[in-house]
Amino acid sequence: MTMLPFLAAGWIFLAGVYGMVTSRDIIHAVGCLAVTQSSTYVLLLTVGYRRGGIAPYFTDTPLRTRTVDPVVQALALTDVVVGATVTALLLALAIQIRKRHGTVDPDALTGLKG
Amino acid sequence: MVPTTDLLPLAIAVPLLGAVVLVVVGRWLPRPAIDALVTVWAVLEVGCLAWLWLRTGDGHSVSWLGGWSPVRGESVGIVLVGDRIGVGLALLTGALVLAVVVYSWRYFDEPPEAHAGTFPALILLFEAGMVGFALTGDLFDAFVFFELMGAVAYALTGYRIEDPRPVQGALVFGVVNSLGAYCSLLGIGLVYARTGELGLAQIGVQLARHRPDVLLSAAFVLIVTGLLVKAAVVPLHFWLPDAHSVAPTPVCMLLSGVMVELGVYGTARVYWVVFSGPHGITHAHLRAVFVAAGVLTALVGAVMCWQQRHLKRLLAFSTVGHVGLFLAGTALLTPAATAGTALYVAAHAGVKAALFATTGVLLDRYGSVDEHGLYRRGRDLPFVGALFAVGGLGLAGLPPFGTALGKAVAEHAGEDEFPWLPAVFVLVSALTGGAVLRAATRIFAGAGPRPRDQYAGTETTGGGEEPEIRDPQRRVPVPMLVVPAVLLAAALAVGLLPGLGAALAHAARQFTDRTAYTTAAIHGHTVAPSTPVPDVGWSAEGVLLALASTVLAVLLAMAAVWGPALRSPAVGRATAVCDGVGRRVIVPLRRLHSGHLGDYVAWLAVGMAVLLVVMAV
Amino acid sequence: MSRSARIRLFWATAVVFAAVYTLACTGLPHFGTAVHPYGTRAVATSLRQRTANVVSSVNFDQRALDTLGEESILFASVLGTLVLLRRARDERVGPPQAGRVLPSTRLLGLVMVPITLLTGVYIVAHGQLSPGGGFQGGVILATGLHMAYVAADYRVLKRIRPLAVLDLADALGAGAFVALGFAGLIAGGAYLQNVLPLGTFGQLSSGGLVPLLNAAVGVEVGSGIIVLLASFLDQAVEVRPARNSGSGGGT
Numbered sequence: 001m002t003m004l005p006f007l008a009a010g011w012i013f014l015a016g017v018y019g020m021v022t023s024r025d026i027i028h029a030v031g032c033l034a035v036t037q038s039s040t041y042v043l044l045l046t047v048g049y050r051r052g053g054i055a056p057y058f059t060d061t062p063l064r065t066r067t068v069d070p071v072v073q074a075l076a077l078t079d080v081v082v083g084a085t086v087t088a089l090l091l092a093l094a095i096q097i098r099k100r101h102g103t104v105d106p107d108a109l110t111g112l113k114g
Numbered sequence: 115m116v117p118t119t120d121l122l123p124l125a126i127a128v129p130l131l132g133a134v135v136l137v138v139v140g141r142w143l144p145r146p147a148i149d150a151l152v153t154v155w156a157v158l159e160v161g162c163l164a165w166l167w168l169r170t171g172d173g174h175s176v177s178w179l180g181g182w183s184p185v186r187g188e189s190v191g192i193v194l195v196g197d198r199i200g201v202g203l204a205l206l207t208g209a210l211v212l213a214v215v216v217y218s219w220r221y222f223d224e225p226p227e228a229h230a231g232t233f234p235a236l237i238l239l240f241e242a243g244m245v246g247f248a249l250t251g252d253l254f255d256a257f258v259f260f261e262l263m264g265a266v267a268y269a270l271t272g273y274r275i276e277d278p279r280p281v282q283g284a285l286v287f288g289v290v291n292s293l294g295a296y297c298s299l300l301g302i303g304l305v306y307a308r309t310g311e312l313g314l315a316q317i318g319v320q321l322a323r324h325r326p327d328v329l330l331s332a333a334f335v336l337i338v339t340g341l342l343v344k345a346a347v348v349p350l351h352f353w354l355p356d357a358h359s360v361a362p363t364p365v366c367m368l369l370s371g372v373m374v375e376l377g378v379y380g381t382a383r384v385y386w387v388v389f390s391g392p393h394g395i396t397h398a399h400l401r402a403v404f405v406a407a408g409v410l411t412a413l414v415g416a417v418m419c420w421q422q423r424h425l426k427r428l429l430a431f432s433t434v435g436h437v438g439l440f441l442a443g444t445a446l447l448t449p450a451a452t453a454g455t456a457l458y459v460a461a462h463a464g465v466k467a468a469l470f471a472t473t474g475v476l477l478d479r480y481g482s483v484d485e486h487g488l489y490r491r492g493r494d495l496p497f498v499g500a501l502f503a504v505g506g507l508g509l510a511g512l513p514p515f516g517t518a519l520g521k522a523v524a525e526h527a528g529e530d531e532f533p534w535l536p537a538v539f540v541l542v543s544a545l546t547g548g549a550v551l552r553a554a555t556r557i558f559a560g561a562g563p564r565p566r567d568q569y570a571g572t573e574t575t576g577g578g579e580e581p582e583i584r585d586p587q588r589r590v591p592v593p594m595l596v597v598p599a600v601l602l603a604a605a606l607a608v609g610l611l612p613g614l615g616a617a618l619a620h621a622a623r624q625f626t627d628r629t630a631y632t633t634a635a636i637h638g639h640t641v642a643p644s645t646p647v648p649d650v651g652w653s654a655e656g657v658l659l660a661l662a663s664t665v666l667a668v669l670l671a672m673a674a675v676w677g678p679a680l681r682s683p684a685v686g687r688a689t690a691v692c693d694g695v696g697r698r699v700i701v702p703l704r705r706l707h708s709g710h711l712g713d714y715v716a717w718l719a720v721g722m723a724v725l726l727v728v729m730a731v
Numbered sequence: 732m733s734r735s736a737r738i739r740l741f742w743a744t745a746v747v748f749a750a751v752y753t754l755a756c757t758g759l760p761h762f763g764t765a766v767h768p769y770g771t772r773a774v775a776t777s778l779r780q781r782t783a784n785v786v787s788s789v790n791f792d793q794r795a796l797d798t799l800g801e802e803s804i805l806f807a808s809v810l811g812t813l814v815l816l817r818r819a820r821d822e823r824v825g826p827p828q829a830g831r832v833l834p835s836t837r838l839l840g841l842v843m844v845p846i847t848l849l850t851g852v853y854i855v856a857h858g859q860l861s862p863g864g865g866f867q868g869g870v871i872l873a874t875g876l877h878m879a880y881v882a883a884d885y886r887v888l889k890r891i892r893p894l895a896v897l898d899l900a901d902a903l904g905a906g907a908f909v910a911l912g913f914a915g916l917i918a919g920g921a922y923l924q925n926v927l928p929l930g931t932f933g934q935l936s937s938g939g940l941v942p943l944l945n946a947a948v949g950v951e952v953g954s955g956i957i958v959l960l961a962s963f964l965d966q967a968v969e970v971r972p973a974r975n976s977g978s979g980g981g982t
Contacts, residue, residue, distance in 0.1 A: 002761040002762040002763070003753075003756050003757065003759075003762070004762075005762055006756040006759060006762070007752075007753060007756060009300070009303075010748070010749065010752040010753070010756075013296075013300065013748075014745050014748065014749065017293070017715060017719055017741070017745075018741060018745070020289070020293070020711070020712065020715040021712045021715050021716045021719070021737055021738065021740075021741045022712065022734070022737075022738060022741075023711070023712060026285060026711065029289060029711055029712075030289065033289055033292055033293060033296075036293060036296050037292075037296050039296070039300065040296050040299040040300055040303060043300055043303040043304075044299075044303050044306075046762065047303050047306055047307040047759075048767065048770065049762060049763050050763060050764065050765055050767060050770075051763035051764075051765070052763075055862065056774060056777075056784075056785035056786060057783055057784040057785060057786070057860070057861060057862060058778065058783045058784075058785070058933075059783045059784070059860050059861050059933060063778060067770075067774060067785065068770075069767040069769070069770030069773075070770055070773050070774060070777070070785035070786050070788075070789055071306075071312070071767075071769050071770050071773050071789055071794075072303075072306065072770075073786045073789075074786050074789035074790045074794060074797070075254055075797075077786065077790060077866065078254075078258060078790070078797050078798065078800075078801045079299065081801045081802075081804070081805060081866060082258070082261045082265075082801060082804055085265060085804050085805050085807075085808035085809075086261070086264070086265055086268075086288065086292055086804075086808065088808055088812055088959055088963075089265060089268050089269055089288060089808050089811050089812060089815070090268070090285060090288045090289065090292075091963070092811070092812045092815040092816050092962070092963070093268070093272050093281050093284050093285040093288065093815060094285065095816065095963075095966055096272065096275050096281040096815060096816075097278075097281050097282055097285060099819075099972070100275075100276075100277070100278035100281055101278050101282070106710055106711040106712055107710070107734075109282050109709065109710070109711075110709060111278055111279045111282050111574070111709065112279060112282060112283055112286075112355075112356045112359070112360070112574055112709035113573055113574055113704075113707060113708060113709050114421070114422075114573035114574055114704040114705075114707055119921065120916055120921070120922060123796075123912070123921075123922035123923070124922070126796075126799075127909050127912060127913075127922065130799070130803055130905075130909045131906065131909045131910070133803075133806070133807075133905075134806075134902050134903070134905050134906035134909065135906070137810065137902040138899060138902050138903065138906070177921065177922075178921060179795065179796045179921060179922060179923050180792060180793065180795055180796075180915070180921055180922075180923045180924045180925065181915065181920045181921035181924040182793060182921075188768075188772060190769070190772050190773050190776045190789075190793040190794075191793055191794065192794055192796045192797065229810075229813055229814075229817075229898075232810050232813060232814055233814070235810060236807065236810055236811065236814070239803060239806070239807045239810075242803060243800075243803075246800060254794075254797065255794075255796055255797055255800065258797050258800035258801060258804070259800055261800075261804055262800055262803055262804050262807065265804050265807050265808055265811065266807045266811065268811070269807065269808070269810070269811025269812075269814055269815060270811075272815050273814060273815075275815060275817070275819055276819050276820055276821070281815075304755065304759070306769075307759045307760060308758070308759065308760070310766065310767055310768040310769050310770070311768065311769055312769065327755075327758045328751060328754040328755045328757075328758060329754075329755040329756075329757075329758030329759065330758075332751050332752060332754075332755035333755070706732070708732060710732070712734075712737055713732045713737060716732070716737045716740045716741050716744075719740075719741060719744040719745070719748070720740060720743075720744050722744070722748070723743070723744035723747040723748055726747060726748065726751040727747060727751070730751055730754075
């Protein structure tokens with residue numbers, strides 16, 4: 001099954017979305033968003049894998065060694081930073097919601113309707 | 115002299131540097147000095163972008179970051195590509211940021227302790243994100259700038275932490291938009307797997323070598339899902355009214371004026387450069403799906419807009435309606451429709467920002483944005499009322515506003531293929547403009563009987579908002595009146611300046627030519643587009659349709675304001691019919707806007723699934 | 732929408748997504764394919780630029796604009812968190828309470844704080860040579876400092892955490908990245924061009940601009956994350972509602 005790693009990314013994505021759809025706690029929902037995001041890491045790294053490739057740095061390896069794709073690793077690093085910082089912002093908002101609404105249950109947040 | 119290639123990265127670096135300077139010196143400078151500094155910076159950025167607009171002319175400005183120009187058509191770097199549509203949007207962003215900065219001179223007297231420069235710094239970072247997104251020619255880089263404008267927007271939306279609603283709206287905004295962005299990233303991963311490239315032009319070239327299959331359409335749908343969430347296309351639009359109705363007024367001006375439109379721009383750019391090539395997604399397929407999506411969005415937005423009493427929410431839904439029209443216009447895929455949409459976007463930004471700005475005055479005077487609660491209370495603000503009403507007429511498309519011109523050009527371009535399209539444009543303009551005129555008549559003229567509550571469910575009323583200025587003075591600050599007036603004048607100018615229409619006609623021809631973009635980005639030389647320059651100007655038919663939508667808007671507003679006072683059997687019957695339609699269609703539609711995070715995520719998944727199916731068949 | 736309707740809607744879309752996504756994956760090159768045009772070019776370019784760690788070369792040289800955008804997101808998020816977690820009008824600040832810590836934990840913390848900080852500096856400084864770099868090292872630096880919170884208490888952490896300085900360092904780190912980009916323009920090249928001498932392959936000074944950008948990012952990330960965490964810790968430890976609205980705290 002050479003497709004399995006790609007399918008794993010799709011599975012993780014769906015798992016995260018399911019978590020957000022059914023969430024009863026916005027902090028949990030923010031966590032599920034992070035799960036969804038990790039599907040993008042899995043996909044990127046899967047795409048960049050090269051059979052027999054090593055990590056793309058040459059400090060102590062010969063210059064002709066076959067490596068995996070370094071570009072997707074750089075993209076994944078950027079993606080990690082973006083995800084971490086956005087999560088921090090969302091958690092800050094969650095703290096304020098807890099203070100102002102007295103709850104973190106999405107079912108109880110009824111300020112914006114219609 | 116700065117070469118054109120350096121102006122592109124400078125347009126991104128200048129606001130970033132400005133944000134840093136404001137944060138550093140903001141702790142020592144007094145408030146007026148900070149305001150002056152950020153204004154100077156915003157002017158500098160507008161100058162830089164205006165210069166870029168002039169230099170770009172009718173071609174493309176191309177800049178390879180880090181000097182990684184392609185060797186034999188291949189590069190390892192990131193390219194910034196500006197044509198007059200992209201640069202024009204960046205310039206619009208710059209102009210709107212300048213307006214917002216001036217408008218906020220007397221705003222927010224309560225920055226975080228020892229961080230007085232934070233709010234203007236965030237505005238400049240927001241600007242950098244939007245400008246970068248408009249100028250980048252690299253798919254992953256577009257994702258980065260998309261996230262930059264997103265992250266700043268979430269923080270700015272939740273700025274008023276004492277009020278429960280902004281923090282809720284900001285969280286929903288953040289989660290839904292981030293989810294959309296991750297869908298885009300999945301799509302980028304699929305595209306990279308197939309082509310091994312990240313530049314828009316390079317991916318386009320590689321994709322043209324493969325047969326069209328499900329991978330192509332799935333990657334396209336995933337990438338545009340994030341962009342369509344930003345563009346608030348039904349059913350991915352739910353976050354928008356929640357976020358735009360609670361964000362601080364200056365931020366709303368930017369969100370509705372230009373950020374949402376950037377979503378449509380991104381969708382169109384990705385389609386044209388990456389997916390429209392040989393073996394790509396055909397014009398007919400895309401046109402059918404996206405015109406339908408645009409029309410659905412426009413109708414839902416307009417109907418919901420008419421239902422609102424919370425003024426900022428009303429304006430937010432009118433943005434949904436207009437973005438639907440922009441999407442439909444762009445999806446017609448002709449240079450004329452693109453040029454018309456570009457004019458429409460520019461004028462709409464001025465009108466919508468002006469309307470939010472005047473609503474901000476009401477919020478500060480009365481601590482409320484509730485149409486019913488403010489009934490008759492605005493009678494001591496005749497100038498503000500006049501601005502609000504003129505804004506409503508501009509939204510409805512009164513000639514010679516640029517909205518009327520853009521609408522007319524786009525309608526004309528689409529009526530051969532879709533004869534009913536002008537009717538949609540007229541109806542949506544009339545409903546959104548009419549809703550604003552209705553509110554203006556009630557609040558500032560105090561006309562008609564006191565409005566009564568009709569909606570059976572709970573709704574967002576807009577009463578009891580936290581005022582954004584702690585100590586409302588007797589007089590409205592001058593910048594808060596000058597800025598909307600200037601914005602409305604600018605929207606008028608968009609319709610009256612013949613040079614702008616001609617420039618955008620050429621720009622649209624470039625924008626809709628994949629070869630011209632690809633050749634400029636990869637090989638650095640210019641190819642003249644093959645299509646003729648579309649005719650962008652006033653026509654008798656366009657003026658008549660624009661007048662029709664304006665008259666319809668005025669009639670709708672009058673019917674809503676004075677209708678309940680009339681006592682006649684005919685009016686009674688009409689009211690009964692309206693109530694019946696309301697119960698069956700409108701109440702369920704309003705119930706869908708539940709403010710519930712899980713619902714919105716589920717709707718996002720639905721929208722994506724529908725697109726996956728219709729683009730794959 | 733009711734909860735069950737929402738879940739049914741999700742399953743319907745999940746089936747569609749799973750089917751289309753699986754079909755799409757059949758069109759991908761097989762897992763582990765040797766064809767990576769961009770990746771191959773990036774490795775060759777990195778070696779030409781005498782940067783042993785190819786990922787750093789991509790992040791700080793070939794695709795430096797991405798990293799500039801990424802660091803701006805971090806900068807914006809720190810500012811945003813400061814704004815969102817500022818003390819509201821109806822809140823007051825109480826002194827943090829002294830914590831009780833086992834002597835062995837205290838001793839371990841005392842030993843580990845300098846070691847962790849040193850590791851962080853090492854990871855930042857060797858970003859162009861070995862896995863790591865400004866972001867990874869910056870995170871280690873920030874966590875190292877917070878060991879003081881684990882090994883002692885919040886008052887100790889506050890004493891060794893000069894927030895005003897770190898706040899400034901965060902902004903200056905972000906500014907340094909933007910400003911270093913101008914070096915290329917001044918030297919007559921492009922923005923963010925690597926115009927410094929490239930040095931010897933495998934040496935600490937190799938890679939031209941890469942180590943400098945790495946350092947800027949290290950400073951920004953290290954101080955930014957400390958400031959970010961400080962906002963959250965203040966909420967948990969110090970901020971209390973003045974009147975009785977909600978029960979406060981975000982722990």
